Amino acid sequence: MGFYLVLVFFLDFFLLVDQDTLALDIHQLSQKDSILIDQRNDYLKKNLFSITADSSLLDMALQTLSAAEILGYQKGVLMADERLGLIYQYTFSNPFKALDYYLQALNLAESHAHLNEYQWGIKGNIATIYYEQEEFKKALDFFREVSDNSAAAELTAILNIGNIYGSLEIYDSAIFYFSKGLEHAQINTNPTQQANLYSNLSLIYSQAGQPEQAITTAEKSLKLVDSLEIDFVKPTAYANAAMAYLGTGDLEKAAALAQESLEYSLIQGNLFIQKSAWGTLSDIYAAEGNFKEALDAYRSFSTLKDSLNNQNRRVEINRKQMAFDFEKERTQAAAEIEKQKLVRKYTLWTGILILTGLLIASYFYMRRRDALTAKKEADFKALVSETELKALRSQMNPHFIFNSLNSIGDYILKNDADAAQDYLSKFGKLMRMVLENSALNEIQLSDDIRFLELYLQVESKRQAGKFTYQINISEDLEPGNILVPPMILQPFIENCIWHAFLGMQEKGLIEINFKKEKDKLLCSVQDNGVGRNNKNSDTEKKSMGVSITESRIKILREQSGFQGELRIIDNTSASGTRVEIILPLHLAF
Amino acid sequence: MTIAIIDDEQHCTDRILAFLKPYQKSSVIVCFDSVDSAIEGLEIHRPDLVFLDVMLGNRTGFEVLSGSEYVDFCLVFTTSYEQYALDAFRFSAIDYLLKPIDREDFLVAFQKATDKMHQKQLKERVDVLMGHISQLPNSKKISLPTKDGFEFLSIQDILRCEAAINYTHVFSKDGKKYTVSKTLKYFEGLLLDFGFFRIHNSHLINLNFIKVYSKSGYVTLSNGLKLEISVRRKDAFVKACESFLKS
Numbered sequence: 001m002g003f004y005l006v007l008v009f010f011l012d013f014f015l016l017v018d019q020d021t022l023a024l025d026i027h028q029l030s031q032k033d034s035i036l037i038d039q040r041n042d043y044l045k046k047n048l049f050s051i052t053a054d055s056s057l058l059d060m061a062l063q064t065l066s067a068a069e070i071l072g073y074q075k076g077v078l079m080a081d082e083r084l085g086l087i088y089q090y091t092f093s094n095p096f097k098a099l100d101y102y103l104q105a106l107n108l109a110e111s112h113a114h115l116n117e118y119q120w121g122i123k124g125n126i127a128t129i130y131y132e133q134e135e136f137k138k139a140l141d142f143f144r145e146v147s148d149n150s151a152a153a154e155l156t157a158i159l160n161i162g163n164i165y166g167s168l169e170i171y172d173s174a175i176f177y178f179s180k181g182l183e184h185a186q187i188n189t190n191p192t193q194q195a196n197l198y199s200n201l202s203l204i205y206s207q208a209g210q211p212e213q214a215i216t217t218a219e220k221s222l223k224l225v226d227s228l229e230i231d232f233v234k235p236t237a238y239a240n241a242a243m244a245y246l247g248t249g250d251l252e253k254a255a256a257l258a259q260e261s262l263e264y265s266l267i268q269g270n271l272f273i274q275k276s277a278w279g280t281l282s283d284i285y286a287a288e289g290n291f292k293e294a295l296d297a298y299r300s301f302s303t304l305k306d307s308l309n310n311q312n313r314r315v316e317i318n319r320k321q322m323a324f325d326f327e328k329e330r331t332q333a334a335a336e337i338e339k340q341k342l343v344r345k346y347t348l349w350t351g352i353l354i355l356t357g358l359l360i361a362s363y364f365y366m367r368r369r370d371a372l373t374a375k376k377e378a379d380f381k382a383l384v385s386e387t388e389l390k391a392l393r394s395q396m397n398p399h400f401i402f403n404s405l406n407s408i409g410d411y412i413l414k415n416d417a418d419a420a421q422d423y424l425s426k427f428g429k430l431m432r433m434v435l436e437n438s439a440l441n442e443i444q445l446s447d448d449i450r451f452l453e454l455y456l457q458v459e460s461k462r463q464a465g466k467f468t469y470q471i472n473i474s475e476d477l478e479p480g481n482i483l484v485p486p487m488i489l490q491p492f493i494e495n496c497i498w499h500a501f502l503g504m505q506e507k508g509l510i511e512i513n514f515k516k517e518k519d520k521l522l523c524s525v526q527d528n529g530v531g532r533n534n535k536n537s538d539t540e541k542k543s544m545g546v547s548i549t550e551s552r553i554k555i556l557r558e559q560s561g562f563q564g565e566l567r568i569i570d571n572t573s574a575s576g577t578r579v580e581i582i583l584p585l586h587l588a589f
Numbered sequence: 590m591t592i593a594i595i596d597d598e599q600h601c602t603d604r605i606l607a608f609l610k611p612y613q614k615s616s617v618i619v620c621f622d623s624v625d626s627a628i629e630g631l632e633i634h635r636p637d638l639v640f641l642d643v644m645l646g647n648r649t650g651f652e653v654l655s656g657s658e659y660v661d662f663c664l665v666f667t668t669s670y671e672q673y674a675l676d677a678f679r680f681s682a683i684d685y686l687l688k689p690i691d692r693e694d695f696l697v698a699f700q701k702a703t704d705k706m707h708q709k710q711l712k713e714r715v716d717v718l719m720g721h722i723s724q725l726p727n728s729k730k731i732s733l734p735t736k737d738g739f740e741f742l743s744i745q746d747i748l749r750c751e752a753a754i755n756y757t758h759v760f761s762k763d764g765k766k767y768t769v770s771k772t773l774k775y776f777e778g779l780l781l782d783f784g785f786f787r788i789h790n791s792h793l794i795n796l797n798f799i800k801v802y803s804k805s806g807y808v809t810l811s812n813g814l815k816l817e818i819s820v821r822r823k824d825a826f827v828k829a830c831e832s833f834l835k836s
Contacts, residue, residue, distance in 0.1 A: 421604070425691040432670075432687065444774075480774070481790055589790035589819040 033067070037076035040064045044083040058087050074112055081105035082122055095129045096325050102126045120150030124157060133322065136164050155184045159197060166200065171208035178204065192233060195224040199237040202244050211247035218244040222257075235265035235273040242280045246287075255284045275304035385555045386441070389485075392552050401431070403494070407462040419461075426458045437486035444588065445514065445521075446479035448486060452512065455490060459497050467501055467508035474515045482521065483586040485556060491545025492525040492579040500529025500577065520563075521583045528576040532568075553581070590703075591617045593636040595627045595653060596667065597645045601688060605640055605667075608695045624648045628656040636662050638702045640686075643668040651722050654715050663702040664711060677721035679779055681714045682732040682739060710739045717741060729783070733759060733767045740767050744783050748798050748810060750776045752791035762798065764812070786829045788818040796833045 044061055061083045068076030082105045089098035102122050109119035127142030140161060147157035162177030178201040181187060187194050198221030205214035218241035224230065225237045238261030245254035258280045265273035278301035285294035404427050411420035433451045437443055449471060456469045473479060493510060501508035508529055515522045553564045565582040592609065596602045602620050609618060619634050621627040624645050631639070631653070639662050641650040654660060666685035668674055678685045684698050710732075717730045731747070733740040742761055751758045752773035759767040759776070769776075777787045780795075787793045788808065794816065801809040806818045818826055 421607075421689070422692055425689040425694075428687070428689045429691055587821055589787075589821060 033071055034073045034076060037064055037068050037071070037073055038079070041076065041079040041083060044080075044087075057091070058084070061087055074108055075115060078105045078108040078115055078118055081108070082118075082125070085122075085125060089125070089129060095133060096322055096329065099126065099129055102129070117150075120146050120153050124150075124153050127157070127160070131160060131164060134167075136168055140164055155181060155186045155193075158184065159193070159200075162204075163200065166204050166207075169207070171204055174204045175201065175208065191224055191228050192230050195221050195228075195230050195233045195237060197221075198224065199233060199240045203240045206240070206243045206247050209247075211244060214244035214247055215241075231264070231268070235261050235268060235270055235277075237261075238264060239273055239276050239280065242277070242284075246280060246284060249287075251284050251287050255281065255288075258284060271304055271307065275301055278304060385558060388555055389441070389552060390438075392548050392555075403498075404430070404458075407459075410462065423458065423461060426454065426461070430454050430458055434487070440486055442483040442586065443486045444480055445473075445477070445482040445484050448484055448489075449473070449479060449514075451487060452489060452493065456493065456510070459494075463497070465507065467497065467510055469510040469512065471512045472514070474513075476516050477514055477521075479514075481588050483588050484521065484523075484583055485552065488549060488552065488581060488583075489523055489525055491549050492581075494545055495579075496525060496527040496529060496577075500527040500531075502530060504529060516585060517582070519585050521585045523581045523583065524578060526576060526578040531575050532570055532577055590615065590638065591619070591634055591636040593627075593630065593634060593639045593662075594618065594620045595622075595639065595645070595650065596620075596642040597622045598642075601642065601667065601690075604690055605695070608690070608692060608699075624650075624652045624656065627653045631657045631659050631662075635659055638663045638665070638699075640665050640667055642666075643671050643674050651719065655719065660711050660715060662711065664715075665698050665702060674722070676779065677718050679775075680721050680729070680731050681718035682734045683711075683714055683718055713741055714739060731779075733769050735767055735769065742767075744780065745795070745797065747780070747785075747795055748812065749795060749814075749816075750780075750785075750793040762811070784833050786826060786833075788816060788822055788826055790819065792816050796830060799830075802830070 040060065041064060044057060044064070047057060061080055065077060065080035065084065068074075068080055081101045085098045085101035085105065087098075088094045088101065102125055106119055106122045106126070109115045109117075109122060123142050124146045127139045127146065130136075130139035130142065143157040143161045143164070147154045147161065150157075158177050159181045162174045162181060165171070165174035165177060178197060181197055182201075187197065198217050202214045202218035202221060205211070205217055218237070221233070221237040222241050225234045238257050242254045242257035242261060245251075245257060258277050262274060262277035262281070265271075265277060278297050282294050282297035282301055285291070285297055288294075408420060408423060408427065411423055430451075433454065437447070437451060453471065456471075460467065460469065489512065493512070496508075496510050500510075508527060511524075511526045513522075513524045513526070515524075550566060553566050556564050563582075563584055565580075567580040567582075569578040569580065590612075592612075594602050594605050596605075599622075602622075606618065606620075609616070617634070619630060619636065621630045622645075627641075627645075641653060641664060643650050643666055645653070650666065654664075664683055666674070666678055666683060667688055667690065668685060669688045675685065684701060686694055686698055714732045717732050720729050728743045728745060730741050731744050733742060742759070746762050748760045748762045750773055751760070753768070755770065755772055757769050757771055757773050757776055759769060761767070773787070773791065773793055777785070777793050780793065784796045785793055786796055794808065794810065798811045799808050800811050800813075801807075803809075806820065806823060807815050808818060809815050
């Protein structure tokens with residue numbers, strides 16, 4: 001024996017209630033237009049279930065939606081979205097599109113404080129869709145949320161939860177929720193719902209094997225439908241009551257109720273209940289031992305069952321189609337999310353790249369700026385040392401002048417006017433060279449040698465027969481193409497002339513050599529004089545020219561690129577001193 | 590031979606006279622100590638050789654030259670330290686002696702002066718000299734002593750100079766070549782302030798005639814000649830070009 005009835009949905013449609021439309025509108029945009037939108041939404045609500053196949057409602061709802069969107073009238077948009085969801089769910093049996101609109105409405109309701117209260121109705125509708133699609137768990141979650149939060153929709157949600165537990169054959173839970181529904185304050189104001197509730201509860205009791213309670217409950221539903229003439233619930237109520245009586249073995253009563261149910265369902269054209277009634281009747285006849293009648297009833301039951309099965313199959317196919325569409329949409333949504341993730345990722349990377357680029361650019365900018373600063377600093381330092389060098393070079397002039405004046409005085413003392421004259425003109429020439437050269441950083445080696453020759457000529461003339469000199473330039477040197485600091489050897493030659501040959505009997509020899517050593521120019525001044533150690537103590541102190549030259553080389557060394565060196569070597573094997581100055585071989589061209 | 594010494598300082602005149610002692614018998618020597626007396630004296634005595642001081646009191650020896658009708662003599666300037674004058678002498682190829690005058694230098698100058706060659710075209714050379722002394726921004730010229738005499742070139746018409754050991758080939762923009770027995774260094778010193786630059790040991794060029802500069806180290810002149818720039822001169826060359834373009 002089976003139970004041939006299913007639970008009837010509590011079709012309360014969770015319609016949104018908005019009593020305060022006008023109050024809200026005053027603070028909204030253009031009064032006239034928003035009122036019009038509200039009126040259209042109200043109209044839609046009223047007509048949605050009275051003329052179910054009215055496709056004009058869809059157009060109207062879409063127009064309302066776009067008008068509300070243009071106006072920016074959020075409540076209007078929400079309402080229109082919700083109406084469109086209802087139209088798709090019930091008129092076009094397209095739960096997928098319906099869900100789409102519900103979700104849009106829900107989004108609006110949740111993101112605007114003044115629309116928050118509408119979310120429960122929308123959630124109820126969404127739950128109904130899940131219930132229809134037999135996604136009981138999701139449906140339960142939504143219904144529970146609704147029943148916990150919305151007083152208006154609480155009862156319907158509770159009853160639907162009961163129904164779901166019934167479908168899941170969890171009878172004690174179903175009974176608990178139905179009982180909770182019965183205790184609800186609102187149940188008495190809606191007798192249809194109340195009758196339905198009793199009827200469904202009696203079925204649950206029958207299924208749970210509690211025939212006594214089933215009968216009590218069924219009687220209550222029968223009383224309601226009969227006294228208030230609720231024709232819509234009658235077939236179900238009678239069928240469920242028949243089931244209850246069958247459960248207790250009151251076959252006569254059960255048969256009568258089943259017959260009545262059959263009659264009502266025939267009038268209403270409800271095949272499902274007809275089938276259940278025939279099934280119940282067949283069971284009753286069989287229990288009475290009236291097998292012929294039982295067989296006839298069962299035949300009617302089978303015929304209806306087959307046609308219903310076809311219908312169910314269509315529903316099943318439809319449901320599968322829906323599920324497929326859902327899955328497809330979900331995949332597309334996932335793809336869209338993936339795409340957006342990718343876009344975000346690329347945006348992030350582009351951002352990182354740009355940032356990195358900026359960092360690199362600023363790094364190079366800073367490096368360039370630092371380099372410029374460093375260059376400026378270096379330039380400044382160069383200028384400073386340049387000035388110092390110039391000062392040192394010009395210091396040599398008076399020093400040299402006084403030495404020469406001494407010589408001229410010497411001639412005058414000897415009363416040799418002609419010699420003094422000649423000496424003077426040579427000295428003048430020399431002075432001219434000193435002045436010209438000391439203005440320059442570098443001069444050609446050929447010019448410097450010319451200067452040294454003149455200087456040695458002048459000095460040898462002054463100390464006739466005291467010394468001779470020799471200037472040797474190695475053949476791999478091209479004096480016209482080598483640049484040297486001007487007059488750098490002169491103080492050492494002067495030292496030789498004035499000190500090296502003091503007290504010497506034989507003729508002195510000053511040998512000046514220029515040699516190339518790799519990329520260096522080796523300049524040397526060598527004498528065969530008494531040497532530094534044999535000098536008198538009062539001449540021991542450094543000559544002015546030598547100390548000036550030492551400073552010059554030091555500064556030149558500090559200037560980048562110059563690697564000069566000064567060496568004074570005492571000749572140990574023979575007598576005399578050797579001074580070496582190593583300069584970088586600096587070519588002019 | 591008639592020799593004139595024009596100097597306002599007696600000791601300078603005396604020194605030249607001392608150097609001329611060996612030639613006293615074979616020459617007539619006249620001395621003047623002012624611009625006016627010198628102009629007058631030159632007309633009267635028509636000397637073959639004139640030693641002319643640059644500074645004569647608060648006037649100059651150049652006034653003597655511009656004031657005198659007669660300039661058909663060999664001219665040697667004497668000067669102490671007038672740098673601008675020295676350059677002018679060099680440009681005009683007029684000989685000069687620096688005071689105090691060195692005996693050897695004097696003898697060389699005297700030797701040259703007796704050579705007929707050096708008496709040629711003095712008028713034109715004095716013009717060149719005056720061009721440089723006047724400090725006017727007119728086209729300054731240069732006297733180039735060649736084998737056959739002097740060539741007078743506008744400095745801005747010189748395209749380039751090329752070293753040939755102790756000689757220098759001077760090329761003018763119209764394609765003529767003059768060979769002068771002076772070193773390239775001598776010309777470099779003279780022409781540096783006139784927009785010339787020594788790009789190489791053997792090349793001095795007029796920056797005005799650069800057509801192309803390639804960073805690989807070459808310049809192409811307006812006549813299409815491609816010359817190498819010495820690696821060590823590159824930076825200085827670029828700097829020189831910059832300051833040349835600014836001026």
